[in-house]
Amino acid sequence: MMDEDKLELLERQLSDKVTARVRPALFRVYATIGTTVIATLGFVSWDIVSDIKAEIKAEIRAEIDESIVADIKEKRKEIEGLIVESRILAKQANEVVLDLDKKIKDFEPQASQLDETILKVNSLNVDARNLVALYSTEVKPLVENFGKLSGQLQSLAQQVDQLNSIAGTETTSSEMNVDSSETRGNAISSVITETTQVNKQFRERNKTTVFFQFSSATKGQAEELSQVLKEKGYIVPAEDRETSAVGKHEVRFFHSEDEAEAKALAGDITDALKGLGYPESDNTKIITRSYVNYSAKKPRVGVIELWLDLPFLKSG
Numbered sequence: 348m349m350d351e352d353k354l355e356l357l358e359r360q361l362s363d364k365v366t367a368r369v370r371p372a373l374f375r376v377y378a379t380i381g382t383t384v385i386a387t388l389g390f391v392s393w394d395i396v397s398d399i400k401a402e403i404k405a406e407i408r409a410e411i412d413e414s415i416v417a418d419i420k421e422k423r424k425e426i427e428g429l430i431v432e433s434r435i436l437a438k439q440a441n442e443v444v445l446d447l448d449k450k451i452k453d454f455e456p457q458a459s460q461l462d463e464t465i466l467k468v469n470s471l472n473v474d475a476r477n478l479v480a481l482y483s484t485e486v487k488p489l490v491e492n493f494g495k496l497s498g499q500l501q502s503l504a505q506q507v508d509q510l511n512s513i514a515g516t517e518t519t520s521s522e523m524n525v526d527s528s529e530t531r532g533n534a535i536s537s538v539i540t541e542t543t544q545v546n547k548q549f550r551e552r553n554k555t556t557v558f559f560q561f562s563s564a565t566k567g568q569a570e571e572l573s574q575v576l577k578e579k580g581y582i583v584p585a586e587d588r589e590t591s592a593v594g595k596h597e598v599r600f601f602h603s604e605d606e607a608e609a610k611a612l613a614g615d616i617t618d619a620l621k622g623l624g625y626p627e628s629d630n631t632k633i634i635t636r637s638y639v640n641y642s643a644k645k646p647r648v649g650v651i652e653l654w655l656d657l658p659f660l661k662s663g
Contacts, residue, residue: 554580554581554582554649555581555582555605555608555612555649555650555651556581556582556583556584556649556650556651557576557581557582557583557612557651557652557653558583558584558585558587558646558650558651558652558653559572559573559576559583559585559586559587559652559653559655560587560588560589560591560592560652560653560654560655561586561587561588561589561592561654561655561656561657562588562589562590562591562592562593562655562656562657563593563656563657563658563659564657564658564659565659566586566588568657568659569586569588569657570586571623572616572619572620572623572655572657573586575619575622575623576612576615576616576619579615579619581612581615589654591654592654592655592656593656594656595654595655595656596629596630596631596632596633596634596654596655596656597613597633597634597635597636597653597654597655598610598612598613598616598633598634598635598636598651598652598653598654599635599636599637599638599651599652599653599654600635600636600637600638600639600651601638601639601641601645601646601650601651602639602645602648603639604648604649605648605649605650605651606635606637608649608651609635609651610635612633612651612653613633613634613635614633616633616653616655617631617632617633625658626658628658630656630657630658631658633655
């Protein structure tokens with residue numbers, strides 16, 4: 348029989364062997380279980396994170412979609428409001444156009460009458476200018492010199508009587524012959540002088556009349572140029588400021604008979620501007636323009652027009 352000591356020794360040895368054999372297996376089992384658990388937890392955690400991310404994205408997308416939809420709805424309302432307003436304005440504009448069209452149709456007869464009135468006014472303006480030219484060239488010189496001309500004619504008649512008296516008187520006295528010859532010579536000279544003056548008065552009637560339209564410059568500058576033209580023998584009734592003269596530097600003639608005078612006037616004006624101190628430029632080079640074929644009413648022969656954009660500043 349085995350004693351207790353040997354039995355205890357065998358039990359310990361058996362226990363140690365079992366422990367030595369079982370422990371590595373248990374470690375492997377626990378390790379496998381642990382690894383499995385950790386892996387499982389990792390997959391679970393990844394799925395949870397993925398779900399959270401997906402949920403966050405969904406919420407963000409939902410908020411964005413909601414914001415965009417709200418903006419679209421708001422813009423749509425604005426656009427619909429603008430469309431309604433545009434339709435109202437279009438309707439009002441259409442009503443205005445229809446009303447204007449009706450007024451234009453109603454005004455057409457009056458417009459036709461207005462055109463006729465404008466033509467009549469232009470015709471009257473030409474008539475007025477012709478009257479001014481007639482007065483300036485014929486009536487005014489006669490009125491101004493009527494008294495002087497009458498005296499000259501009376502003196503001429505007296506001198507003619509003296510000549511007749513001298514011619515019909517016979518004398519033998521040498522002194523009387525000398526006196527008669529001297530008186531006859533004085534009378535003849537006086538007749539020639541008076542006749543020359545009378546002819547000069549009537550030549551004044553044939554001077555060219557220039558109607559002067561200007562722009563840009565002062566009235567004083569225009570009057571200064573007119574005075575130079577008057578000194579050259581032209582009749583310049585007045586200076587009229589006209590906006591339609593802007594950009595023009597021309598002399599207009601309406602009859603072929605006035606072409607030579609128009610060219611002479613253009614040259615005289617160019618010289619006058621230079622003499623008055625205006626710098627040479629395109630503004631001071633005057634051209635002539637024919638209106639011989641002008642279809643509307645034209646001024647009389649001897650009347651020409653000056654259209655001049657007179658420079659405001661002068662040199663010197």
